[in-house]
Amino acid sequence: MTIVPPADVLGYRIGPDYWWVILVKAVIIVLFLATAAAYSTYAERKVAAHIQLRIGPNRVGPIGLLQPAADAVKLLFKENVAPAGRDRLLYLIAPGFAAAAAIFAFAVIPVNGTQTVDGYQLHWDIAHLNVGLLYILAVTSLGVYAIFLGGWSANSKYSLLGALRSSAQLISYEMAVAFALMGAIILSQSLDLEQIVNAQHHVWFVLLQPLGFLLYYLGALAETNRLPFDLPEAETELVAGYHTEYSGMRFGFYFLGEYINMVTVSAIATTLFLGGWLPLPIIDRLWFIPGWIWFLGKVTLLIFVMMWVRWTLPRLRYDRLMNLGWKVMLPLGLLNIAITGAVVAVKAST
């Protein structure tokens, strides 16, 4: 790609570090995520419908494509019913957290390889951190605050139970997720996401780390509260869990957060295990397709699998969920690290 933008725009030289470049990238990413989340809800409904031999939304716009817009309008015009005994401040800001935590993580995800434009390095992530992965692990943990504060501040037993479950679940799975990612770090010898992707030029880490990928994906399902791990909002037991007492657009924010989170964890999985923006390693001819299309394609695939899983598997019982997290996934994650570390060490010494 040879885009040569003007060297001087409003007196600012183009480059990765100028604030307006970052601003533009940030706006694009936020808009993209909001749209992607909205259309994920549409896709989810379509996938669900077709799995159940139904048709799904098809009345608003051609094949129902304007359904997310209609939903947004509906949510905006809905009355915000709020419980009287709520903690006003926390109740108000908790839904924002849900969306924010998911969006934050996207700041360091490289959507495409670094390009040299007019002598400057143009990074395709918003903030180019050399400890990007660490940052991701840190900010995705913030999501639990949204859930816990939402459940706590509403002053309702179902919300609180959902919030408690969720906190326990997220904390147990965070560990397994972090261990699952460790393998990729060992292989690429870096925490920098761009370098991790570049290390996958010849073979994607999903082939070297199948266990790590599986563990991460399961953990991601648990962290995004998706079936079969959607205990925090188990409808049959807890009405709607932590967001029982939310309505209107505030509920919409939780919803948005959940779907943005899906996009984010899929993006992380893509970056760490599916070679990010890199095309299929074996077929050289596919290099002409721009990297970000590869990236989006892989993310879409992973999101689809999440939906597919949701409409296939039933919810786990709570104790089994905990057992799976602590007694199965955590040891397997440790095993994965040990094996990967040993193999890398042996290879380095020979």
Add this chain to the structure above:
Amino acid sequence: MVIEIVKGMAFTLRQLFRKPITLQWPEEQKPAPARHRGRHILHRYDNGLERCIGCELCSGACPVGCIYVEPAENDPANPVSPGERYARRYEINLMRCIFCGYCAEACPTEAITLGPRFELADYRRERTVATKEDLLEAWPNFAAARGPNPRGAGADQRGQAARAPGVSPRLAWDEDELIRREGGERTVPGNAGLAPHVPSVAEPRHHKRDR
């Protein structure tokens, strides 16, 4: 456990590529079963006289009391029904009706039956009370299409003439559908309710759309 999960995933993936069985109502309609209990029909005799004699038995039989009948004396020179009296007003509150069919059972002249029509929602409460005009078989459309069957040839629920003369309207609807589906023969008039195969919702596998 893993095998079961894989099996399940494979199954849902296969489902994903099967043709949906949804009917796009109201563009696509499924015929009501032959004995469907939808909105009522007030029938006529072949000569156009109303069957209802205003006896109010239906009203009495109705468990929720949603039928209102106001009888009046027939003018012998110009009778509305063959009996002494006829129903001047005949109203059914469809919001209350539980579609039990007791009214049809109670009626001595088989004047009232439950028909195939089920699209009864409305924006105004008043309009959910079916009046005699709503319920009565159309005339003279009915006359043009009437056949030899005394059990009530006539217009179907949409006010159109029945296309199968001699078959009572609610059966006629099924009859047409049956012919279209099976490419078979019309059943003899009066026997339509005993059609050899009436497709039902409970058997989606025999449904044509399901290849």
